[in-house]
Amino acid sequence: MTRLLHPSLPDRPGGVPVTTPIYQTSTYELPRTPEAAEIASAVAPTGYYTRYGSPNAAEAEAMLAELDGAERALLLGSGMAAVSAALLSNVRAGTRVVAQTNHYTAALTLLRDVLPTFGVDVALVPQEALPDAAPGADVVYAETPSNPAMVLTDLAAVRAAAPSALLIVDNTFATPYNTRPLELGADLVAQSATKYLNGHSDVTAGVLTGSAELVGRAWETARVLGPVCHPFEAWLLARGLRTFPLRMARHNDNAQRVAEALSAHPRVTAVHYPGLPSHPQHDLARRQMTGFGGMLSFTVATPEEAQHVLRSTVLAGNAVSLGGTETLITHPASLIFSHGGTSDTVDASLLRLSVGLEEPEDIVEDLLRALDT
Ligand SMILES: Cc1ncc(COP(=O)(O)O)c(C=O)c1O
Incomplete structure (x- = not known):
């Protein structure tokens, strides 16, 4: 049994793979030095434990940060994981969240039914009125164009109306090809990578982009809640992103x-x-x-x-x-x-x-x- 579990492998002469291999492992053998603690305490380490991160997630994250012009990206197991990590990492009892009455249904359920049970003060306003309702908000949550009404939110107007609010934008419908929310004043962008980013209806994934600080905070929340984007899904997403x-x-x-x-x-x-x-x-x-x-x-x-x-x-x-x-x-x-x-x-x-x-x-x-x- 021991020999079966620890076979002696032949050397592998030849070049390096052109595409990134799928790191189908849940854990990584660590150096037996103080460096192990450094790896363990990093944000989204790529070689520690797959719930924390993986080389495949890191590859897709680098591409996704590039697309959004963001300092950092975080890949998660679904678009709703991205939406909920973005919101949950930035609210507590008493936080005032202003969002739209038009949202993807699960996001609407999170805003309308789940967050208030934790004491979060959520106001849902007609989408076109979001800039008028934004002053005084701690967090503004926008989705543009919204699903399925195809109504737009004027992101620059929201930013101007509430300069100090944290602005989170769901950019799933537009995608970074058509709208770049960070350039219009958003702090965090949440997207379902299940959709256009992957583009082949064969992956469920989500992504958050923004500053390293906000993405790091969202990673802490996601690490605890556990919505992993697994290596094969991350690999498929990176393949989809190429086109x-x-x-x-x-x-x-x-x-x-x-x-x-x-x-x-x-x-x-x-x-x-x-x-x-x-x-x-x-x-x-x-x-x-x-x-x-x-x-x-x-x-x-x-x-x-x-x-x-x-x-x-x-x-x-x-x-x-x-x-x-x-x-x-x-x-x-x-x-x-x-x-x-x-x-x-x-x-x-x-x-x-x-x-x-x-x-x-x-x-x-x-x-x-x-x-x-
Ligand atoms: C606008 C929007 N945001 C978020 C989501 C959630 O994405 P996922 O199904 O990957 O969790 C969807 C799903 O349809 C969506 O349309």
């Missing part, structure tokens, strides 16, 4: 084409896409975004018609999540109760599209056929 700008350029182009085609269809009553001049915040979108992203939502005349379209698309699959290579369609009102949300802000005639990388005419044809049948 991120190429994919985003195509997502932006395809979504613009789809948004325009849907706008021209008589059975579509509204299209919510920041790249359309008809979007009420198109001017803000042009100021704040360098491209308008791959997400859009649209309404038809009735909830039944929305259900009909959902059942009739062939190319666009009915699945939650977004940002993959394939076009996905969802009917948020059918799903929102199962996620503990409320229907206050979600129209039952609204469908959400994550526009994929297929030929744009094929996506348009699929949708128009579903609308026409």
Whole structure:
């Protein structure tokens, strides 16, 4: 048994691997010197214990910090791990948090139901009113464009209204390709890397970017709560990130084409896409975004018609999540109760599209056929 567990391995002559190997280990043999204590006490050490960090997480973090222009990035096991680490590491009883009524449903549950049980004072305000409501807040939490309403938050206006508040932004929909919140005054950016950053619908991960101090504080919280991004997931994410700008350029182009085609269809009553001049915040979108992203939502005349379209698309699959290579369609009102949300802000005639990388005419044809049948 001992020989089985400690085989003598042959030397491995040859070059070094071109891609980073997957460090599929939960722990690391440490030097038997005082350096071991230094490794153990570092923020996100890469060779200590995988809940603390790993070489694969560190590689993805270096790429993600680069994309956001951030001092440091922290990779976690899901977008919600990033959102909750960002908030939990910066609030305590009595902290005043101001956030939007439009948020991804689980973030809304955290803000509305979980944080108040710890004595955190949370105010949720209509998204466009966030700059007006921000003065006096200790923490402002924004999401832009918001899921699924596609409403924008004016980040520079929030920053100007509350210069000393900690501003946390969920940039999942826009991605750093289209919006760079740190340059607009945000302190911490939270993103679901499950979506565009990875881009292939095969990983659940999340990322926080910001100053080394804020990211270090979030790491302390995450280390205790334990939402690890495992080495294989981190490796897949780093692979996905290598084509991120190429994919985003195509997502932006395809979504613009789809948004325009849907706008021209008589059975579509509204299209919510920041790249359309008809979007009420198109001017803000042009100021704040360098491209308008791959997400859009649209309404038809009735909830039944929305259900009909959902059942009739062939190319666009009915699945939650977004940002993959394939076009996905969802009917948020059918799903929102199962996620503990409320229907206050979600129209039952609204469908959400994550526009994929297929030929744009094929996506348009699929949708128009579903609308026409
Ligand atoms: C805007 C936004 N933020 C955060 C999340 C949470 O991400 P994850 O599912 O990776 O936890 C999602 C998921 O859909 C999202 O759409």
